[in-house]
Amino acid sequence: MVARVRWLELQLLVPPGLLGIVGLLTVYLSGTGTTRWSWSDIWLSLAYMGIVLAISVWLSLIGFRGDQVLLPLVAMLSGLGLLLSQRLQLVLSSEAAWATLAQRQIVYLALSFALLWGTLTFLHRLEWLRRYKYTAAVSALGLTLVTMLFGVEIHGARLWLDLGLVTVQPGELVKVLLVIFLAGYLDDYRDVIATGYRAGPVTLPPLPYLLPMLVMWGVAVLAVVLQRDLGNALLLFGIFLCMLYLATGRVGYVLAGLVAFSAAVYLALQLFDHIRVRIQVWLDPWSQPLTAGFQSIQADFAFAHGHLFGTGLGFGNPQFVPVVASDYVFAAIGEELGLVGAMAVLALYLLLVARGLMIALLATESFTRLLTAGLTVVVALQTLIILAGTVRLLPLTGITLPFISAGGSSLVTNFLIVALLLKASEATGATR
Amino acid sequence: MSWLVRTAALIAATVIVVYGVATTGDRTEPVWLALVIVIGLLWTLALWPSLPRSVRNVDRTIVYLATVFAVGFLLVGLQLVRVQALDRERIQRRSFSAGIEGVVDPRRQALGQLQLRGRILARDGTVIAETKLTENGRPRRVYPFAPAAYLAGYFSPALYGAANIERAFDNELSGRTGNRRLRDWIAGILKRPTAGYDVVLTIDPELQSLADRLLGDRPGAVVLLDARSGAVLAMASAPVFDPNSLSVGPWLTSEEEAAARASWELLQRSTDGPLVLRPTQGRYPPGSTFKTVVLAAALESGVATLDSWYRDEGMLVVGSRVILEQNRPDPERVSYSLQEAYGYSLNVVFAQLGLELGAGRLSAAAAGFGFGEPVPFELPVSPSVLSVDPAYLSNPAGLAETSFGQGQLLVTPLQMALVTAAVVRGGDMPVPRLVERIQTFGGEVIEQHRARSWRRAMSAETAAAVEQAMRWSVERGYVRGAQIEGAVVGGKTGTAEVGNRLPHAWFIGFAVQDGRELVVAVVVEHAGSGGEIALPIGRALLEAALRR
Numbered sequence: 001m002v003a004r005v006r007w008l009e010l011q012l013l014v015p016p017g018l019l020g021i022v023g024l025l026t027v028y029l030s031g032t033g034t035t036r037w038s039w040s041d042i043w044l045s046l047a048y049m050g051i052v053l054a055i056s057v058w059l060s061l062i063g064f065r066g067d068q069v070l071l072p073l074v075a076m077l078s079g080l081g082l083l084l085s086q087r088l089q090l091v092l093s094s095e096a097a098w099a100t101l102a103q104r105q106i107v108y109l110a111l112s113f114a115l116l117w118g119t120l121t122f123l124h125r126l127e128w129l130r131r132y133k134y135t136a137a138v139s140a141l142g143l144t145l146v147t148m149l150f151g152v153e154i155h156g157a158r159l160w161l162d163l164g165l166v167t168v169q170p171g172e173l174v175k176v177l178l179v180i181f182l183a184g185y186l187d188d189y190r191d192v193i194a195t196g197y198r199a200g201p202v203t204l205p206p207l208p209y210l211l212p213m214l215v216m217w218g219v220a221v222l223a224v225v226l227q228r229d230l231g232n233a234l235l236l237f238g239i240f241l242c243m244l245y246l247a248t249g250r251v252g253y254v255l256a257g258l259v260a261f262s263a264a265v266y267l268a269l270q271l272f273d274h275i276r277v278r279i280q281v282w283l284d285p286w287s288q289p290l291t292a293g294f295q296s297i298q299a300d301f302a303f304a305h306g307h308l309f310g311t312g313l314g315f316g317n318p319q320f321v322p323v324v325a326s327d328y329v330f331a332a333i334g335e336e337l338g339l340v341g342a343m344a345v346l347a348l349y350l351l352l353v354a355r356g357l358m359i360a361l362l363a364t365e366s367f368t369r370l371l372t373a374g375l376t377v378v379v380a381l382q383t384l385i386i387l388a389g390t391v392r393l394l395p396l397t398g399i400t401l402p403f404i405s406a407g408g409s410s411l412v413t414n415f416l417i418v419a420l421l422l423k424a425s426e427a428t429g430a431t432r
Numbered sequence: 433m434s435w436l437v438r439t440a441a442l443i444a445a446t447v448i449v450v451y452g453v454a455t456t457g458d459r460t461e462p463v464w465l466a467l468v469i470v471i472g473l474l475w476t477l478a479l480w481p482s483l484p485r486s487v488r489n490v491d492r493t494i495v496y497l498a499t500v501f502a503v504g505f506l507l508v509g510l511q512l513v514r515v516q517a518l519d520r521e522r523i524q525r526r527s528f529s530a531g532i533e534g535v536v537d538p539r540r541q542a543l544g545q546l547q548l549r550g551r552i553l554a555r556d557g558t559v560i561a562e563t564k565l566t567e568n569g570r571p572r573r574v575y576p577f578a579p580a581a582y583l584a585g586y587f588s589p590a591l592y593g594a595a596n597i598e599r600a601f602d603n604e605l606s607g608r609t610g611n612r613r614l615r616d617w618i619a620g621i622l623k624r625p626t627a628g629y630d631v632v633l634t635i636d637p638e639l640q641s642l643a644d645r646l647l648g649d650r651p652g653a654v655v656l657l658d659a660r661s662g663a664v665l666a667m668a669s670a671p672v673f674d675p676n677s678l679s680v681g682p683w684l685t686s687e688e689e690a691a692a693r694a695s696w697e698l699l700q701r702s703t704d705g706p707l708v709l710r711p712t713q714g715r716y717p718p719g720s721t722f723k724t725v726v727l728a729a730a731l732e733s734g735v736a737t738l739d740s741w742y743r744d745e746g747m748l749v750v751g752s753r754v755i756l757e758q759n760r761p762d763p764e765r766v767s768y769s770l771q772e773a774y775g776y777s778l779n780v781v782f783a784q785l786g787l788e789l790g791a792g793r794l795s796a797a798a799a800g801f802g803f804g805e806p807v808p809f810e811l812p813v814s815p816s817v818l819s820v821d822p823a824y825l826s827n828p829a830g831l832a833e834t835s836f837g838q839g840q841l842l843v844t845p846l847q848m849a850l851v852t853a854a855v856v857r858g859g860d861m862p863v864p865r866l867v868e869r870i871q872t873f874g875g876e877v878i879e880q881h882r883a884r885s886w887r888r889a890m891s892a893e894t895a896a897a898v899e900q901a902m903r904w905s906v907e908r909g910y911v912r913g914a915q916i917e918g919a920v921v922g923g924k925t926g927t928a929e930v931g932n933r934l935p936h937a938w939f940i941g942f943a944v945q946d947g948r949e950l951v952v953a954v955v956v957e958h959a960g961s962g963g964e965i966a967l968p969i970g971r972a973l974l975e976a977a978l979r980r
Contacts, residue, residue: 242497245493245497246490246493246494246497249489249490249492249493282460283460283462284458284460286526286528289528289535290528290535294535297526297535298538300515300523301523301524301537301538301539303512303515303516303520303523304515304516304519304520304521304523304524304537305520305524305537305539306516307516307517307520307621308516308517308621309621317538317539320538320539334512334515334516338516339512339513339516339517342512342516343509343512346505346508346509346512349505350501350502350505353498353501353505354498354502357494357495357497357498357501360494361491361494361495366490369490369494373494373497377497380501380504384501384504384505384508387508388504388507388508388511391459391508391511391512391515392459392460392511392515393468393507393508393511
């Protein structure tokens with residue numbers, strides 16, 4: 001392989017680098033109230049930028065021809081996440097853990113970049129994944145089952161596996177496995193599923209071919225509902241519908257799915273009290289200001305306090321919002337970076353999604369196309385669902401904000417997605 | 433899709449956004465959420481990519497999906513604009529409290545904001561509440577004028593929220609309101625703490641001290657109103673709490689917190705309700721003072737005149753209930769005019785009057801005086817009621833009892849003061865007010881509160897007749913102790929029976945001199961007869977107020 005310098009990527013990496021250094025300095029100086037600082041105060045950002053730069057240089061060295069915008073976007077978002085973890089650990093009471101919030105985050109980031117490197121190095125062809133679609137399906141089911149049986153409950157949802165040293169959230173990986181399975185399966189049976197059986201003037205849906213997917217999806221959703229985690233149920237359902245649409249191009253499936261989902265929501269409303277409470281609190285958090293609505297009210301206060309330009313990093317009070325480091329990290333962004341900052345973050349996500357879908361468009365193989373589009377859908381839907389929840393466009397669900405929320409499982413999974421996207425962009429052969 | 437359709441969709445969406453923002457208060461109001469769906473559809477229409485026919489179906493789906501996601505992000509952005517730029521003042525102003533617990537924007541307690549919190553002043557500038565720096569340089573809310581401290585309430589954002597004026601005027605005190613919109617807007621963007629405004633009360637500190645002193649530590653309430661303007665000149669309540677002991681700011685030391693918690697515990701455990709502001713939230717049976725309302729009802733409806741004659745033989749049997757008369761001036765005399773019956777407070781006569789009136793007309797008259805309605809006041813007022821159980825009045829015995837002020841009647845002292853004010857104002861009931869104006873620290877008036885009338889309680893003729901009856905009570909009836917030299921005084925005492933404890937002592941009265949009209953309502957809990965206990969307090973206050 002011939003080394004070729006990825007100039008665009010290097011140039012685009014300047015803003016994340018500046019963000020890391022200036023942001024961390026602001027956080028540090030806002031705490032001390034002086035202007036004296038030393039390099040050790042910003043070692044976190046320097047270490048982070050070192051890792052990112054190393055990856056970029058390595059990509060140049062191996063002559064990687066893939067997308068040059070993806071990495072800077074991701075570096076910006078996860079750099080912001082690292083910055084926020086450093087900022088929030090100043091004011092959040094530290095839980096018993098093996099390191100501070102920011103230290104854990106940088107370790108997770110290092111792991112994530114290692115995974116990215118590993119994926120790009122050892123996964124030679126994405127097509128290879130197609131062969132393991134049923135393996136992916138089975139392991140997704142297995143992981144869900146194991147979590148259901150042996151999981152531990154945090155914040156009222158049983159999503160975590162306690163591995164002694166760390167707790168992991170297998171549900172994050174399940175999403176990727178599900179996309180791999182759906183991409184492989186839908187690509188194989190695309191035509192049958194798209195056309196259906198013709199019986200005279202009526203077209204019947206090809207039930208036998210839809211069945212394995214429906215079962216797979218049904219089990220996943222059921223498991224998620226039993227785990228009392230609605231955000232993930234909505235997410236898995238959304239992924240399923242989007243991929244079905246991408247593969248068949250038939251809006252009818254989507255509409256039918258939406259109707260089915262509405263029915264399910266209605267049923268859930270009748271069955272589960274906590275869902276009713278969620279809806280109630282979404283429409284009027286002040287109906288239960290001391291209990292279920294408290295978090296949402298505090299988030300509103302934080303957003304409102306931020307106004308147009310925010311308080312500046314380190315000058316707000318995001319600690320008043322419960323679970324601010326994961327569910328409500330966007331409220332901290334809104335308060336300290338203001339409407340302008342929050343909009344910028346929205347734009348970054350939109351760019352990331354657009355880039356992912358563009359890679360899918362340019363992909364030459366149909367499996368790769370479905371896979372990359374599906375993976376992008378995972379990021380897009382997850383971002384949309386949690387952001388819509390925090391700004392009360394939808395009821396709040398407890399899922400993480402990709403790249404920014406504190407938490408290892410989510411970060412590692414999202415970097416796996418980025419790695420697969422990068423791989424796919426290389427396979428298109430187009431020079432960028 | 434032609435550019436015409438796109439432009440139209442975009443314009444329509446913009447119009448709907450503007451309309452929605454203008455008409456809805458919160459971004460999860462169902463109307464707004466419905467509009468959001470419409471806006472989303474219009475944006476989708478405006479952005480929908482028109483792809484040439486040659487584009488493959490698989491490519492098409494990806495582009496369409498991207499459009500849908502983009503609209504989703506735009507909608508998130510729309511909600512974000514609402515919460516961060518458009519609805520923010522409304523959001524920050526919202527608060528909730530239930531007993532000990534409450535929810536308020538914790539950023540309000542920020543150090544700088546507390547430092548700049550406005551003062552609460554009496555009408556002559558006496559400081560009732562202000563923020564001072566303690567020895568260690570941290571701001572602390574202090575209440576130097578003890579007789580009115582509990583009117584100011586307490587301000588304890590770190591622990592117990594706020595009460596009374598501190599709570600009702602929190603927005604003004606923290607400078608979140610007023611006509612300086614641009615100044616506040618810029619301060620909000622730049623995150624500068626805004627200087628709070630001073631709240632000037634209508635309270636006259638001298639009269640307030642007197643009222644507080646006269647009441648002493650006997651549980652009860654006093655309201656002294658300027659009937660002309662509705663201004664509360666004194667409003668005393670007992671027992672009280674010391675807000676200084678509860679006032680804790682942000683970053684409190686553990687000793688401060690422990691001390692505040694201890695005083696709070698003490699207040700909570702106390703059985704005589706020191707946190708209840710009795711003039712507005714204490715509800716008592718009014719006893720004979722309520723005869724004023726019954727008299728007005730009878731005169732207004734034409735059932736009787738002041739010269740109508742009634743028999744009082746010392747006893748009246750209504751159904752199974754026997755009403756005994758103890759108030760007759762002369763046990764031999766059985767015939768009294770209505771004027772005399774009011775002045776001697778004859779229960780038997782008023783029971784007959786009530787039965788003549790009937791429940792319907794009595795309720796209508798009471799409603800005319802504002803019973804059952806929230807009184808428009810700066811502090812929350814418990815509504816006064818004719819009967820707790822609406823069916824109670826349909827029972828003749830219940831109606832008779834109600835007519836002389838017992839039964840299930842529950843009234844606030846403020847309500848009775850307003851009844852008296854309506855009498856001297858020719859039937860017009862004023863809006864009572866405790867706040868004179870909102871001003872800057874330098875004295876520039878931001879908002880002047882003016883005298884307003886609340887409702888017409890009775891006709892001018894009826895009011896004149898009731899006024900005459902109240903004056904007769906003072907000049908020739910049982911309320912002679914209320915006379916003040918040089919002033920026209922009218923009044924009515926009440927001795928409200930409550931179970932087997934001592935009765936509540938009541939007095940309502942007015943004094944008119946040189947164009948000044950003052951009214952007072954006094955209640956002392958479980959203290960004995962109105963004439964002996966409550967009347968002297970009321971009289972002393974009226975006299976002092978006339979001299980001011």
